[in-house]
Amino acid sequence: MYDAKSEVSKLLSKYTEGLNEQQLYDMLEVPPSPEMGDLALPCFKLSKHLRKPPVQIAESLAASVPKTDFIDKIKAVSGYVNIFLNRAIFIDKLLAEILDTGKVFGSSDEGRGKNIVIDFSSPNIAKPFHIGHLRSTVIGNALYRMFKFMGYNCIGINYLGDWGTQFGKLIVAYKKWGDEDKVRKDLVKELVSLYVRFHEEAESDPALEDEARYWFAQLEKGNEEALALWRWFVDISLEEYAKIYDVLGVKFDLFQGEAFFNDKMEPVVNELKAKGLLVESEGAMIVDLEDEDMPPCLILKSDGSTLYATRDITAAIYRKNTFDFYKCIYVTGVSQSLHFKQVFKVIEKMGYDWHKDLHHVPFGTVSIGGEKLATRTGKVILLEDLLTQAISKTAAIIEEKNPDLPDKEEVARQMGVGAVIFSDLFSNRIKDVAFSWDEILNFDGETGPYVQYTHARACSVLRKAGDVKLNAFDSSLLSSDEEYSLAKTLADFPSKVKQALDELEPSIITRYLVDVAHDFNRFYHVHSILVEDEVLKTSRLALTQAAKTVLRSGLELIGLSAPERV
RNA sequence: GCGCCUGUAGCUCAGUGGAUAGAGCGUUCGACUCCGACUCGAAAGGUCGCAGGUUCAACUCCUGUCAGGCGCACCA
Numbered sequence: 001m002y003d004a005k006s007e008v009s010k011l012l013s014k015y016t017e018g019l020n021e022q023q024l025y026d027m028l029e030v031p032p033s034p035e036m037g038d039l040a041l042p043c044f045k046l047s048k049h050l051r052k053p054p055v056q057i058a059e060s061l062a063a064s065v066p067k068t069d070f071i072d073k074i075k076a077v078s079g080y081v082n083i084f085l086n087r088a089i090f091i092d093k094l095l096a097e098i099l100d101t102g103k104v105f106g107s108s109d110e111g112r113g114k115n116i117v118i119d120f121s122s123p124n125i126a127k128p129f130h131i132g133h134l135r136s137t138v139i140g141n142a143l144y145r146m147f148k149f150m151g152y153n154c155i156g157i158n159y160l161g162d163w164g165t166q167f168g169k170l171i172v173a174y175k176k177w178g179d180e181d182k183v184r185k186d187l188v189k190e191l192v193s194l195y196v197r198f199h200e201e202a203e204s205d206p207a208l209e210d211e212a213r214y215w216f217a218q219l220e221k222g223n224e225e226a227l228a229l230w231r232w233f234v235d236i237s238l239e240e241y242a243k244i245y246d247v248l249g250v251k252f253d254l255f256q257g258e259a260f261f262n263d264k265m266e267p268v269v270n271e272l273k274a275k276g277l278l279v280e281s282e283g284a285m286i287v288d289l290e291d292e293d294m295p296p297c298l299i300l301k302s303d304g305s306t307l308y309a310t311r312d313i314t315a316a317i318y319r320k321n322t323f324d325f326y327k328c329i330y331v332t333g334v335s336q337s338l339h340f341k342q343v344f345k346v347i348e349k350m351g352y353d354w355h356k357d358l359h360h361v362p363f364g365t366v367s368i369g370g371e372k373l374a375t376r377t378g379k380v381i382l383l384e385d386l387l388t389q390a391i392s393k394t395a396a397i398i399e400e401k402n403p404d405l406p407d408k409e410e411v412a413r414q415m416g417v418g419a420v421i422f423s424d425l426f427s428n429r430i431k432d433v434a435f436s437w438d439e440i441l442n443f444d445g446e447t448g449p450y451v452q453y454t455h456a457r458a459c460s461v462l463r464k465a466g467d468v469k470l471n472a473f474d475s476s477l478l479s480s481d482e483e484y485s486l487a488k489t490l491a492d493f494p495s496k497v498k499q500a501l502d503e504l505e506p507s508i509i510t511r512y513l514v515d516v517a518h519d520f521n522r523f524y525h526v527h528s529i530l531v532e533d534e535v536l537k538t539s540r541l542a543l544t545q546a547a548k549t550v551l552r553s554g555l556e557l558i559g560l561s562a563p564e565r566v
Numbered sequence: 567g568c569g570c571c572u573g574u575a576g577c578u579c580a581g582u583g584g585a586u587a588g589a590g591c592g593u594u595c596g597a598c599u600c601c602g603a604c605u606c607g608a609a610a611g612g613u614c615g616c617a618g619g620u621u622c623a624a625c626u627c628c629u630g631u632c633a634g635g636c637g638c639a640c641c642a
Contacts, residue, residue: 029582029584030582031585032584032585032586032587032588033585033586036585040584040585042584042585042623044584044622044623045622047622048622054622077585078585079584079585079622080584080585124642161642164641164642165641166641258642281639282639282640283640284639284640285640286639286640293569294569294638295569295637295638295639296639297639298639298640300640301639301640302640303640305640307639307640307641307642308641308642311642333636334570334571334635334636334637335635335636335637336637336642337570337571337636337637338569338570338636338637338638339637339642341570362571364571364572364635364636365635365636367635397604401602401604402602415604426578426579427578427579427580428579428580430571430572431571431572431579432571432572432634432635432636433578434578436578439577439578439591442591443604444590444591444604445589445590445591446578446579446589446590446591447590447604449604450590450604450605452604453602453604453605454604454605456602457601457602457605460601460602461601461602464601465601499582507580511579511580511589514589514590515589518589518606521605521606522605522606522607524601524605524606525597525603525605525606525607526606528600528601529601530601531601544601566602566604
């Protein structure tokens, strides 16, 4: 691919003593404003070695470097060497590449033969899927698609919360007050109300807690009645989650919950013991991490039963053995940061050098009205309700603006869901979010529908143009500020994808898409595309096609659909 | 108490040690006989939490401090 920066650093290296190409490449930066040029070399650092003031260095450099075909102008400005690229050549190479590579523009095969395990979404069985679970789902899904784009083989795992004492409670509640038909009809909603009723009744009747413990113990022992009910609860929940994942367009390669590891933890505990890491403390078995300035990692409760960390360590080892991952990524709330630090450290202490391939990808907390979400207090917004609202709002807009649109329902779903996902992936993931209906259902400005609309508009122009041989474009006709600015933004796509993956930060793509959409809309507004002049029309169509390609790829990377008509 | 994270425009947020700190929303003003106006342009709006320090250069790095969030032993 054409990289103007490396061309420029190659050229400059011939005129700068003691600086090689790579050093220059790293020093080159993009000026704050396009009138200053396309690339700039700050000369302040060179001042010491060359024993000359930066202003002088810049000036002599600007004077000595000859103009080449790909550079239009070199100007020294207060210590910077500002470089203006030849617009036609830049656009020519860029468009040729995008038209040629199409939807694989920006992708690579750097991940060939490498497995990435991504643990995401992971809701708790028999609990409603609320907006708190959305973030893990949507961030994990975006990372999955981004890694895949770079040629990695991804294994998306839904690590369901499908085990624990709450199942004892649920079994008791169902046996006492449950009604099979009701559960079949209302699914998780009914399970939740059984769960809530259990807590209400347990306040006046503490014996219920004992019963729940009894039934969970039965479950762990493999009692058939208990197991059958548990399986049923899991199936009901999965059925309901499947609908949500379907609406969101999210897929998993594996549903492998906590229960899967029940019979796999004992060998790991023994291994910890054998490696001398397990010590007794206050009745429990722990791995001491004081030398790492961390609280201890609890492995076994005083009654001998296992904990969260036990299961996660076991799961990590299992995944390494099964998938031999290049990276294993956990997408969970920031509140679990310490937990993962401890788990990773224990794995390091066990002598596994792949501990460095484990990555926790934390995200900020969702609150509503200043309070944290909580199923028990009813402080939740069900994802189903949110998606329904977003979709019906989009449907209403389509009905008003474009009632003849074919496939209206599907487009409404794509854009409504798109708005929700986009807004979740817009800020840096570490930021806390205060949920607001107004904000999430506002489709103006930097939103998913804005980008989707822009993409559809590009599609519309191309459709209207009919059959045009885009390769016959003439880049010298695309030298206006709007066209050049759009081209430069499009050229950034590959490096943005790379950066987003380096930082495991999908929001880099999300915000980049807004830039592309904005640049395209400005170009579209200032210049007519479907003009009489055939060559000019072809050239602008080629640029439109390039923008469409990047918008579509970017939208798909963050898990949005890119409908051709909206 | 200790640890981690976050403090940038009225609000929501960007911002690789470099030039005049940028978007969107909201406000005000403007642009449709036109390829889709869910669009585009402009104005107003900032002691980058505060105080030191490092540097030719700090929103960015370091130290301290204040405010908020999240953790810190038998929940996950």
